[in-house]
Amino acid sequence: MAQADSDNPRSVALYWDFENLHASLFEERYGEGAYGRPDGRFRLQEPLVDVPAVLERVAAFGPIAIHRAYCNWQFFGRYRDALLQASMELVQLFPPGASAKNGADIQLCLDAVDDLQRHAHIGTVVVVGGDSDFMPVSHRIKAAGRSLVGIGTRKSTNRHWARSCHAFLYYDDWATPPPADGAAPP
Secondary structure (H helix, E strand, O other): OOOOOOOOOOEEEEEEEHHHHHHHHHHHHHOOOOOOOHHHHOOOOOOOOOHHHHHHHHHOOOOEEEEEEEEOHHHOHHHHHHHHHOOOEEEEOOOOOOOOOOHHHHHHHHHHHHHHHHOOOEEEEEEEOOOHHHHHHHHHHHHOOOEEEEEEOOOOOOHHHHHHOOEEEEHHHOOOOOOOOOOOOO
């Protein structure tokens, strides 16, 4: 594997478990368990994630070379402008069943490991998501000699995942919550 050019800063690979962050913010707004109900999860979602704020934080680690977000995008059309402005590669994951657990986590981890093997210029990997499911990829990223930064909410981030990162940024400490739209919880 070739070494990165010392004249150029090391690049960042940014991976979002987008629905994970959105669901955390949804539950903070409407109560624990609200997102998991059919009338919470399987409907058009209001924008809750401050995408520009996350990008601003991540840009401090270097230029973003890989920018992917994993989600079942059919319910996230209201994020269209923010996602387009962020130049994200949107990875569509249709849930195979009612629970649809871990599909984004698994694909994100596979892509991150593959990208590290193929791109020597990646110095920092940023994972937006709070699941303990990211622990194995943490070990792989560190073994590859890269830095790992996690981003998640305080309430829903697994503490072991947060500690496994070189740095962990708590979204609620710096992101601006969107104004409530006045609608009642689902």
